[in-house]
Amino acid sequence: MKRILVWQWGRRGGGPRFGLNVAQAIARLPGREVMLSLSRRAEVLDASDFNSNTVPLWLVETYGGFGGLIARLLGAPAMVQELVRGIRAWRPDFVICAMTGPIDLLMVAALRWLRVPFAVIVHDALPHPGDGFPFQHMLQNMVIREADVVVALTQHVARQLHALSGLDRKRIVVASLPPFTYSRLSHCSEQEVPERAPGPIRLLMFGRLLAYKGIDLLIAALEKMPETTAFNFRVVGSGPETAELKTLAAMPGVTVENRWVPEDEIASLISWADVMVLPYREASQSGVGAVALAAGKQVLATRVGGLEEQFAGEAGVSLCAPEAAALTQALQEVIRNGPRIGEMPSRSSQQWEAMAARMLADIEAEYEMRSVVHAADAVASIS
Template sequence: MIKRVLVWQWGRRGGGPRFGLNLAQAIDRLPGREVLLCLSRRAEILTAPGFPRHAMTVWQVETYGNLSGLLLRLLGAPVVIPRLLKVLRLWRPDLAICAMAGPVDLLMASALRCAGVPLVVIVHDALPHPGDGFPFQHTLQNILIRQAQGVVALTHHVASQLREQAGMQEREIVVASLPPFDYPAMQGRAIPPVIRPPGPMRLLMFGRLLAYKGLDLLLETLKGLSPVSDYECRIVGSGPDSDVLRKLAALPRVSVENRWVEEEEIASVIGWADVMVLPYREASQSGVGAVAVAAGKQVLATRVGGLEEQFAGLPGVTLCDVDVRALTDALEALILAGPTVSEGRTGQTDILWETMAATMLSDVEHLRHNQETSQEEIVVVPSS
């Protein structure tokens, strides 16, 4: 049985460290499991209010701050790997889980191989999204996957994309779910406000402001709304300056905040909204959507990639085709219906994460058993 689990995620900001933390906390709550959470010493989440510093063991590793730092870290592998190996031999995990792949994870994979610790990689995106991530990040992820004993996808959509890649046709892929991201639970408060003052419908598009997120679809949708539609729309996140963002900012009742949102501010940004709008042209799954679900917000998303699978059966979620007319009709219907009052799913998220973690570990144990049985069935015939 897997008892001691190392969960690592070496991102500095964004959803990766949050996913790693939530997963580690969920495993730690399961009976008979112990967790070591490994984060980058530069991770923004470490200084966020309410970080559970004393509730679990956290191993901080120096990573990098920029591209030159990344290259130096990779060149320093002969020094870095023995340091990682020393901690691994002291803690002796039964399994290591890469919560979200990054540029320097091959250093940890090498140390794990030396320590004889099985590696499982959770794959969020099987294929790169345009403009997202470091150059060659998916090449490094593919190398990491091929070194792993287990692969986990967060939707069947991603699993299918993985199976189409070279060398993956015969690999068994575990499919897990993406539970809601409960930012307020970590900060010790509910997302405000539960009772909002009267006013226009509040629409929010939040996250990386990249073309594949459907910024052009949102622009045409907002331009096509009825003149009597009562709403205000915030577009908040970071991305390259573009013509479509400038056109969105020029629309009445629309504001564009092209900036990085710090960890401690996310709850208040999400709390402002009535509807989270996800007009994506492609998607594996959505961390932003998971945050919105945890907060009890209405979600309007396009029926693309793994979104339909992620949101299937969830209350307050409207799915539509990747089409301006369909998105406009759906948004107008939500604006006409007006805001709904919800207390979110703060009390349920722990259970959902525990269920996901327990199921994933069970599937991984089954996968390892199959691999060991398969190896035992190999008969070596001595030469005459």
């Protein structure tokens, strides 16, 4: 597996950034060549910290909305032929889907046509309430069934995959989610980090503002806080306008910004915070938490899903039970301790390389084992 193609065709959000981090990490490994396929519409391409020289790029025209998605699917045969030509031109030994999306089955068809093996990295085995397109996870499961190797980012996700009908016999490689690299966050010298202005501790909840993120739990926890407690709490992200968000916005010390946060604003938003708060009711793992770690920020999270696994051994992470009283106590503790002086060191570059090296080694071992099993089955069927 010398030549590896990584693809992720999302337009916005963490998918393209994750694909970029994976490809860049593989490119830094000895004996590996990598190409990254992104959507031409990927927001990360316009980010100020995006460097097109780190990995070769193959940009694919995807779609601009639900209508564009339908049009792309109607033109599937032409796109599959286009993908076949692109794959033949680069001749990868192996292909990795960094995160699934609505039109990945077209790439799968091209790979099967050319008999090129591929792996799929699964971030969420089950849909969260309010997630994406209604059939997104059905399409993901179809990609998983076709994959030669399946990779989960936590043991929690691996267990969920094993419990799904049709996937229970799949062998799962378990990788990890390193601190999520944004160069403007992780490569600053101490002199470049702006001095924090005096004032109350700054708490940040960032990401999609959906029910499973524990907005109701956060409200209940803040209601139990003493009135004299001083803090600035920003809740920033996009989601439906709900009664819970209105209640949260009316609470002392809290501001709610229900909006999409573009790539170039994420670094400054994370830099503002002293503590990233993740009051989730369920989670596979947290990209937001990974971004906070890359920036050397403290993290306060509930002990749900794969979060404890993801944050194991990470300095500056506090975990509490997903209960209002426990979250209140944890919030009081980080507020009482005050802003950390300076930032925790980040080893994100080395952690991504370690993750990529281990993942590729496990993928190779699993693919070779599967090939041997298939060969033995073929011989048995003939005899």
